[in-house]
């Protein structure tokens with residue numbers, strides 16, 4: 001039977017590579033590219049159809065960082081599909097990243113050097129800001145928009161006699177110490193990316209506890225360090241090209257330098273092939289590439305405590321209520337204003 005697969009952030013990088021791999025290595029897939037930029041989404045669709053003539057590739061407009069857009073997109077999904085087999089929550093941002101050069105040089109001469117290259121711990125900060133919904137942009141995009149999407153699509157994801165999967169593209173940059181449950185949006189810190197990815201790891205665990213009995217299973221992956229628009233925002237692409245031989249060398253010592261979107265999508269595709277019952281809800285599945293270029297997936301236990309993941313889940317539900325209330329008030333105001341305009345015309 002045809003499997004419905006939705007991928008957010010599918011118009012470039014790891015998301016697009018996943019789509020390419022899904023179509024190449026599996027038959028009977030109905031793929032839905034859920035993207036913010038529809039011009040790039042059209043281009044991605046054309047590229048996929050060029051290499052896979054006759055494939056079923058749909059487009060869906062989704063700005064996962066906007067509450068209104070998520071609700072509209074979810075409504076559209078519910079009219080188009082009767083079930084969802086896989087929902088890949090892949091869209092993500094790291095705005096205005098800054099590398100701490102002194103920490104990098106110090107790290108090079110420390111015993112922690114391999115860990116530094118694998119996780120960028122202590123190396124990266126970002127500048128975040130409030131979006132038009134009044135939420136921190138990184139939190140809204142990397143976590144909350146996806147949470148809202150799951151909540152809206154629950155009728156399709158939690159169906160009797162059917163198993164659905166959600167897969168989060170997290171990161172080894174996710175760090176417990178960057179996350180504060182009293183400041184889940186990371187308003188007060190300088191590592192919103194790390195915080196949002198740690199929150200997605202926790203949310204995945206909470207979703208498994210809450211929803212496995214209803215047939216919904218959640219997993220998290222790390223694609224490794226991949227050359228995409230996201231990494232070109234950290235250092236310019238010509239610089240990455242220049243240091244590519246060094247990166248291949250580093251790959252001998254840390255298999256986390258997957259480098260290409262195809263390699264980075266390894267764990268995402270591997271999960272597609274696994275039975276959900278065989279997966280560990282506390283594991284993060286890492287895409288890895290050996291020095292000789294062989295791809296494989298390996299689980300690593302996440303540093304998560306159940307109480308905090310449950311607390312996060314509850315806080316997200318509360319925020320959802322607030323956000324929905326605000327939206328319906330705005331809608332009522334707009335309606336009243338429109339009526340006023342009509343009457344005064």
Ligand SMILES: NC(=O)C1=CN([C@@H]2O[C@H](COP(=O)(O)OP(=O)(O)OC[C@H]3O[C@@H](n4cnc5c(N)ncnc54)[C@H](OP(=O)(O)O)[C@@H]3O)[C@@H](O)[C@H]2O)C=CC1
Nearest residue numbers: 009013014036037063064065091092171225226228229230
């Ligand atoms: N590259 C790497 O080394 C690593 C990446 N990751 C994660 O992988 C995921 C994919 O990133 P990657 O492929 O590297 O980078 P890209 O920038 O190539 O891809 C990011 C995708 O997310 C989309 N996106 C961003 N914001 C929104 C939004 N508000 N609504 C809808 N779509 C949005 C982008 O679309 P648009 O065209 O609209 O910008 C794009 O398609 C991210 O979650 C990232 O955090 C994790 C670890 C390492």
Ligand SMILES: CC(C)=CCC[C@@H](C)[C@H]1CC[C@H]2C3=C(CC[C@]12C)[C@@]1(C)CCC(=O)[C@@H](C)[C@@H]1CC3
Nearest residue numbers: 099116117118119120123171172173224225246
């Ligand atoms: C490789 C050389 C010689 C220099 C580059 C140094 C850093 C810019 C680089 C080292 C580790 C990298 C890294 C990431 C970004 C770039 C580095 C800091 C990530 C944070 C990118 C996004 C992720 O989600 C992580 C998995 C990456 C971890 C490693």
